[in-house]
Amino acid sequence: MTTTSLKYLPHLAVVFLLAALFHYTDCRSYDILCINYPYGFYILLRFVVCACFVLMAYRFHQHPVKFIISNLFALIYNPIIKIAFPLTVWLVINFISILVIIFFERKSHD
Secondary structure (H helix, E strand, O other), X not given: OOOOOOOOHHHHHHHHHXXXXXXXXXXXXXXXXXXXXXXXXXXXXXXXXXXXXXXXXXXXXXXXXXXXXXXXXXXXXXXXXXXXXXXXXXXXXXXXXXXXXXXXXXXXXX
């Protein structure tokens, strides 16, 4: 696989993370936004987001802070050895992950 074929992996990760954020909405007040995903969706999300952060860690090996942050998030989203958090904590982690991916990608293209 070439780097051009992995170019859209961060975009795909952000789409998965945004979709996961809708699961945590208050179903009583926003019925249209409440989506119950099967467990397989979250396994796929872990694979995609972990792969995204591993790719970012590889790309930012010359930048120690970005390298450490990328590896930390790759460990959190590791699909093999899962780390369990409460749903509200996952909401915060997913939101921060979106911001990190967007920030790192914007800085790498500047």
